[in-house]
Amino acid sequence: MFWQGTISNVALSMRRQGLAGGGHTVVVGSMMRIDRLLLVIPAALGLLTMNLLAKEAEPAPAAKKKPVSNEYHGIKVEDDYQWLENDDDAAVKAWSEAENRQTRAYLDGLPGWGAIQTQLKNWYAKTSPSYSSIVARPGILFAMKFQPPKQQPMLVRLAAADDLNSEKVLVDPNQIDSKGATTIDWYEPSLDGKKLAVSISTGGSEDGTLHFYDAANGKELGDTIAHIQYPTAGGSAAWNGEGTGVYYTRFPRKGERAEEDLNFYQQVYFHKLGTSDSADTYAIGKDFPRIAEIELESSPDGKFVLASVANGDGGDFAHYLLGTDGTWKQITQFSDQVKLARLGRDDALYLLSRADAPRGKILRLPLATPELGKAVEIVPASEAVVQKLEPTTNNLYVVDLLGGPSQLRRFDLEGKHGVTIAVPPISNVQEMAGLGDGSLLFRNVSYIEPEAWFKVGAGENQPKKTALVRISPVSFDDIEVTREFAPSKDGTKVPLNIMRRKGTKLDGSNPTLLYGYGGYGLSMSPTFDFTRRLWFDRGGIYVVANIRGGGEFGEEWHKAGNLTNKQNVFDDFAAAAQYLSEKKYTSADKLAMMGASNGGLLMGALITQHPDLMRAVVTSVGIYDMLRVELAPNGAFNVTEFGTVKNEDQFKALYAYSPYHHVADGTKYPAVLLMTGANDGRVAPYHSRKMTARLQAANKSERPILLRTSSSSGHGIGTALSERIKQSADIYSFLFAQLRMKPVER
Numbered sequence: 001m002f003w004q005g006t007i008s009n010v011a012l013s014m015r016r017q018g019l020a021g022g023g024h025t026v027v028v029g030s031m032m033r034i035d036r037l038l039l040v041i042p043a044a045l046g047l048l049t050m051n052l053l054a055k056e057a058e059p060a061p062a063a064k065k066k067p068v069s070n071e072y073h074g075i076k077v078e079d080d081y082q083w084l085e086n087d088d089d090a091a092v093k094a095w096s097e098a099e100n101r102q103t104r105a106y107l108d109g110l111p112g113w114g115a116i117q118t119q120l121k122n123w124y125a126k127t128s129p130s131y132s133s134i135v136a137r138p139g140i141l142f143a144m145k146f147q148p149p150k151q152q153p154m155l156v157r158l159a160a161a162d163d164l165n166s167e168k169v170l171v172d173p174n175q176i177d178s179k180g181a182t183t184i185d186w187y188e189p190s191l192d193g194k195k196l197a198v199s200i201s202t203g204g205s206e207d208g209t210l211h212f213y214d215a216a217n218g219k220e221l222g223d224t225i226a227h228i229q230y231p232t233a234g235g236s237a238a239w240n241g242e243g244t245g246v247y248y249t250r251f252p253r254k255g256e257r258a259e260e261d262l263n264f265y266q267q268v269y270f271h272k273l274g275t276s277d278s279a280d281t282y283a284i285g286k287d288f289p290r291i292a293e294i295e296l297e298s299s300p301d302g303k304f305v306l307a308s309v310a311n312g313d314g315g316d317f318a319h320y321l322l323g324t325d326g327t328w329k330q331i332t333q334f335s336d337q338v339k340l341a342r343l344g345r346d347d348a349l350y351l352l353s354r355a356d357a358p359r360g361k362i363l364r365l366p367l368a369t370p371e372l373g374k375a376v377e378i379v380p381a382s383e384a385v386v387q388k389l390e391p392t393t394n395n396l397y398v399v400d401l402l403g404g405p406s407q408l409r410r411f412d413l414e415g416k417h418g419v420t421i422a423v424p425p426i427s428n429v430q431e432m433a434g435l436g437d438g439s440l441l442f443r444n445v446s447y448i449e450p451e452a453w454f455k456v457g458a459g460e461n462q463p464k465k466t467a468l469v470r471i472s473p474v475s476f477d478d479i480e481v482t483r484e485f486a487p488s489k490d491g492t493k494v495p496l497n498i499m500r501r502k503g504t505k506l507d508g509s510n511p512t513l514l515y516g517y518g519g520y521g522l523s524m525s526p527t528f529d530f531t532r533r534l535w536f537d538r539g540g541i542y543v544v545a546n547i548r549g550g551g552e553f554g555e556e557w558h559k560a561g562n563l564t565n566k567q568n569v570f571d572d573f574a575a576a577a578q579y580l581s582e583k584k585y586t587s588a589d590k591l592a593m594m595g596a597s598n599g600g601l602l603m604g605a606l607i608t609q610h611p612d613l614m615r616a617v618v619t620s621v622g623i624y625d626m627l628r629v630e631l632a633p634n635g636a637f638n639v640t641e642f643g644t645v646k647n648e649d650q651f652k653a654l655y656a657y658s659p660y661h662h663v664a665d666g667t668k669y670p671a672v673l674l675m676t677g678a679n680d681g682r683v684a685p686y687h688s689r690k691m692t693a694r695l696q697a698a699n700k701s702e703r704p705i706l707l708r709t710s711s712s713s714g715h716g717i718g719t720a721l722s723e724r725i726k727q728s729a730d731i732y733s734f735l736f737a738q739l740r741m742k743p744v745e746r
Contacts, residue, residue: 061098063693064091070627073648077627077661081693085628085686087678096689099707103673106704110733117729123531124148124721128471130451133186134161134433134441137193140215141433141441143468144184145169151180151720155187155198157215161441161453161466170218171198171211180720181712185229186236189215190243191302195273197237197246199229204679204714206231210248212273225277227251231681231715232634233266233293241302245272247283247322249294263633263681264290268307284320284328291637299343304367306343314640315339315521315558321349321370331365332372337555338363344391346413351375352386359554360386362398362415378415385554387523392434395458397421397442399429403495403553404483404525404546408442410456421456421463424449426481426497428525441466447499448476450528474533478502486545486579489571492560495546496576497526498585501536511739512541512586514577514614518549518569519598520641521558534732538741541585547572549598563643564653570605577606577613589615592735596620597683597715604659604691611669616703616738618731620675621683621715624691626658627651632684660687663694668701671738675727676707679714703738 065080086092107113129147136142141161146153152173159166173182185199185208196215199208208229212221228248229235237248250269252262267285271277284307285294291312298305305322316334319341323329331349332338339360340352349370351363362379365372379386384400384407391397391413400407406429408421423429427446434440438458445451450470454463480502485493504510513535517524524544532542546552549561549569561569577593580586591614595603600622607617627645629635643650655661672695676688692707699705708730713719719727735741 061095061102062697063095065697072627072645072651072655075655077655080697081690082628084689084693085684087685092689095693096707096709099689099692100709103706103708106706107708107730107733110737112736113729113733116732117725120531120725120728121149123473124725126473128469130470131453131468132431132443132451134431134443134453134468135187135189136433136435136441137189137191138436140189140193142170142187142189142193142196142215144187148721150174151722152183152718155184155196161455161468164467168218170196170215171213173200176200177202180722183718185718188237188239188246190239191241191298191300192243195221195239195243197239197248199235199237201229201718203712204677204716204718206681206714206717208235210235210237210246210271221273223271223273223275223277225250225271225280227253230263232263232637233291234295236294236296238296238298238305239302240270240298240305245270247296247305249296250280260633261290264636266292266294268294268296283322291639293637297343299347299367300345303347304343306341306349308341312637312640313520314562315555316640317341319349321367323367323370329370331370336372338372339555340389342389342391344396344413345393346391348391348413349375350389350391350396352389354555357381358556359384362386362389362396364413364415378413379411379418385551387551388429388432390432390434390440392440392458393436393438395438395440397432397434397440399432401523401525401552404497404523404544406444406525410440419461421461423454423463426483426526428527430525445526445528447481447497447526447528448479450530472528472530474530476530476533479536484579484583486572486575488548488568488575490568492548492568492572494548494572494576495552496579497524497544497546498541499532499536499543500541500585501539504539504541506584508581508584508587509590510539510541510586511535511590511592511735511741512543512580513592513594513735514543514545514573514580515594515599516545516547516573516576516602517595517597517599518547518561518573518602520549520562521551521555523551531728537743538736539744540739540741541580543576543580543585545573545576547576547602562641564650566642566653567657569602570609570657573602573606574610574613577610588613590739592616592618592739594618594620594731595622597622600624600683600687601626601659605657607669607672607695608659608662608664609657611667614670616671616673616735618673618675618734621677621680622674622687622691623683624658624687625660626654627661629687634682635684660691660694663691663698665698666700667698669695669699669703669705670701671703671705671734673704673706673708673731673734675710675730677710677713677715677719679712682715685709706734 066083068079068082127148131143133144141158144153145156155171187198196213198211201208210225210228212223235249237246268283269280271280293310295308307320309318319331337355342350347367349365361381363375364378365375388399396411398409405426411418431443450472453466453468456463600619603619604624645651674688676685695705
């Protein structure tokens with residue numbers, strides 16, 4: 001779907017993504033593989049289409065009201081639909097199934113739905129493969145390869161980025177499970193490139209089991225370790241120098257903790273290959289917070305192991321180093337504001353610090369004296385927001401954010417002789433992989449150019465495109481991208497990335513889709529989605545808003561949109577919508593909004609706070625009941641981003657914007673398509689059920705409120721291609737109908 005392309009970009013930018021990503025050694029989230037395809041409804045259907053677009057949904061099955069009262073700091077809050085939180089209740093299942101039947105009857109009856117799905121299948125079958133999550137080892141590259149019409153990406157090896165003939169498939173989930181329900185969460189090669197540790201999960205659950213493979217032939221080695229990866233804290237692994245075993249993240253086993261704590265208290269254990277996991281030894285983590293999220297990394301020579309520990313999803317990290325003496329030493333604390341640490345090839349640790357530098361500065365710390373006080377600043381803070389680091393043999397590569405788009409710089413290991421590497425304008429450097437000779441592979445994408453891997457030599461400024469290039473089946477030569485700024489309620493200038501066909505008249509009549517996220521310090525950087533061609537060919541404009549809560553302008557931009565400042569996020573997005581109408585890009589009757597996960601919360605807030613700003617909303621795997629979100633396992637990890645009802649000030653802020661609690665009876669709401677996955681471990685599906693029930697009971701417009709629950713998926717990661725195609729067909733059909741869109745001349 002549309003939203004998955006953007007979330008994948010986030011997943012590639014940061015390894016722990018709160019609701020939208022995971023604490024992965026190598027992020028492989030399937031959301032990065034979502035694309036759209038162009039469908040032109042035959043002209044002969046034009047008149048019939050326009051006559052049928054006004055079709056409205058049949059009356060929804062009304063959910064029973066079973067009032068429950070919850071008290072917070074002396075305030076009683078009534079909840080008519082708390083009973084819908086019980087996934088296993090027969091009445092809940094019956095109501096949800098009835099909602100799905102109603103939704104299917106509506107969507108399947110829309111003009112072109114079947115044709116859209118057929119066209120998507122056909123175009124996916126012709127799509128070129130894409131490569132992601134590259135890891136370099138001596139003389140070898142490993143990568144995830146997605147090659148439709150296969151349902152899931154597979155793990156491959158190559159001799160070089162320009163040698164496609166050397167490619168060998170090592171782990172193929174499509175062979176493991178022909179139905180597409182099995183996926184690779186992440187993988188980690190041994191330091192010599194001879195073995196692989198691979199987390200595999202099913203059904204979009206992200207509940208990963210660690211498997212081990214021979215990297216030469218893909219033969220499974222036999223050892224398995226269950227439940228090393230879960231949506232709450234993600235998962236990770238790091239090999240020892242000899243390649244005989246791995247340090248890995250481990251959740252409590254039954255009997256070690258209370259049942260409600262089995263997806264918390266992540267720790268690190270060591271597994272020696274060829275032995276039972278029952279013999280694995282504890283390494284570190286017993287003193288970490290309940291909501292710790294651990295990412296592991298080995299130094300290139302295997303002498304050190306780094307554990308980066310997040311305190312939930314609020315963006316604070318502590319770092320621990322396993323040294324040559326076999327002991328762990330804490331290097332940073334949560335309060336030190338070190339957001340990222342990478343082990344170099346020169347026995348040094350490179351740190352991204354935001355202490356007194358909200359946009360980031362880079363420190364270098366020799367591992368011989370691993371104390372933060374002895375770190376030396378090598379790259380000072382600037383207007384650019386430092387996002388990623390990649391130390392190589394002789395160079396340090398740095399990806400910066402410039403309000404959304406990327407900048408790529410190279411320094412020597414002392415932070416000197418800085419140069420800017422040329423990348424396309426308004427584009428995004430999603431990934432980097434340092435090579436042994438000091439050169440760099442990086443994956444770049446823009447709004448109008450698909451993903452491609454580039455290589456830049458250690459002394460070069462002009463990168464060259466490699467053979468790992470994704471080819472778009474449609475041209476975007478007639479599409480232009482501009483960046484404009486909408487003034488928010490408090491005067492803050494909010495960047496808008498506006499995509500439209502050249503020559504589009506600004507007369508207020510253009511169907512427009514506005515996308516946003518606004519959380520966790522995650523930035524909405526450029527992504528390519530070739531099926532936006534379908535949107536553009538119906539006269540549509542596509543807009544991505546860089547609202548507060550993200551990281552586009554550093555930590556201050558993030559902090560201005562989290563905890564008790566969350567309302568700024570919604571004000572920014574509303575300002576974006578108002579700007580688009582004021583500047584005659586569109587009008588309220590021609591505007592649709594879309595968001596997912598934390599962006600689903602954004603959609604809920606806009607629906608309840610500004611129901612007159614838009615015609616239609618697609619909101620996926622969203623959070624809507626902010627008073628009970630922390631009761632779900634992953635919700636507890638979000639307390640450091642959203643706040644907790646246990647704190648009176650934070651409760652007041654949560655209650656003031658909680659979408660579920662601000663649905664007002666008798667309101668004319670826009671058309672809403674709520675999408676969720678039954679196996680979602682990041683945002684409990686009951687949020688969508690409760691919000692649907694409340695909206696349906698309150699809505700006085702004739703526009704549909706629809707709930708779509710997928711039984712075969714979760715938060716989006718690991719969803720089979722066939723299910724994603726169905727979801728895409730549903731979204732397109734819904735939006736085309738509500739905005740009364742039809743094909744126009746190209």
